[in-house]
Amino acid sequence: MISSKFARTSIHICLLIFGFIWIYPFIWMVLSSFKTNTEFLSGGPNPIPAEFQWDNYVRAWTSANFSSYFVNTVIFTVSTVLIVLVLSALTGYVLGRIQFPGRKVIIFIVVAIMFIPKGYTIIPLFKIVSALGLSDSILGVIVAESSGAHVLFILLFASFFAKIPKELEEAAEIDGAGFLRTFSQIMLPLSAPIIATAGIMQFIWTWSSFLIPLIFTANRPELRTLAVGMENFVGTYTSDYVGMTAAATISLVPVMVLFLLMQRFFIEGVAGAVKS
Template sequence: MIKKIVLFLGVMIWTAPFLIMLLIAFSSKNTNSFVELLSDNPLTFHNFITAWQEAEFSRYFINTVIITVVSVLIVLMATALSGYIMGYFDFKGKKLISAVMMISMGIPTIFFTIPVYQILRMLNCDTSLIGMILAEVGGGHVIFILLFSRFFFSIPGALRESALLDGANEFEVFFKIMFPLATPMIGTVVITQSIWTWNSFLYPLILSVNKPEIRTLSVGLYSFQGENVVEWGNIAAGACITILPMLVLFVMFQRSFIQGISGAVKE
């Protein structure tokens, strides 16, 4: 009984900020006082309408969807191919590459901000969605490569040899046999990279400073905060719009995500 009470209190504490945010989002009052929200405060969709139309969240939503979908596809293909090569083949310098990849995981992302911006500026795409996509996919994504590498390493080599004997080339072996087998890893990469890209703030903020129309949801949410006035109702509504797609995505792919993580740990 005590355990259930402790768990219930833990859940309530963990969900309290989210519930308060919902109350503020549907509130007809522009307040951050929990007491005022509970007292004579009819619920309304006004804050959501304001955020979606007047604050141009509709445009920010489309921008974020485009950046996230394209980034996830590029990262998925790049890391799956890299993991296949690292996990399934032996070649000269493999240990050195693995060591460099592991070391790179300890370097903070902030150190790459200026070089990435300079490269995008040289390519003349520092104020475009293409630039944001390149910035998001430009990292090493070592964790994903290691996940795929460990998975493909566990697949018997006889499977590839049989396919080659049947006349398939290396690309056909990968895309028709190996890649479909990695469904749990694919789910893990899709969910994780989607969340990272969807919630990314630093690069979208830097690249959209001179071009507000390419803002993402996270940057648009930040723009609600003025110098003297903070519109809490609109901020809460914008936050709900921002997190809802990721919640739906996680619910859809949670089984693949758990299978991918558990499979990587077992390996």
């Protein structure tokens, strides 16, 4: 009994130590955002500032134009997440519920796309967006970011929809519901955990996306997102490191709040996907 209790206590202590090591870089970044640049460069691994410099956040929000970048990022992220969820849910529903010739081939192609690095598709993607007349616009950035197969989400939806009893669709057909009505009013509400999981993951990826916003806003600096706006703190000869850490902290707050609010649905979605 004593040895078992000692073993559990030892495991808990080890987990706490590893947990602290895991989150220490985040703690260091947040506390370093209150330092001066001199203290940042000479402070070493010690994260605690001698005096809290709140002006770093004011400078990041106003002087570095992060207030505008924040609005751009919200519009960019929310729009992209909605488009990706609709496309992934529709594709997953078709692949998970409907048997048609070539279905397995399409699934194989969708999965194969997962192994194509996103950087390889930048040039054709840029040409397509330019041909649509959407270059140098926030809509062009949204279209570019929301494009692609989004294989993980498609497979999550397909796996979930495949488990739903066929009787639900048959009852909807008897009531006169068509394909879209059955999908939107019956199937989609049932997939709330998958929607939450895909939404959170896509939100995090889009919020921190750098490559596509950098390329598609190169000629329009006012359309930059928070991730791209970090470049404002890097000069030719000097860099504002504490301003950068303050800006990074600002950009992480919405992601952390969203995950804390939606973590129950996220865990349910992941658990459901693993069971299937």
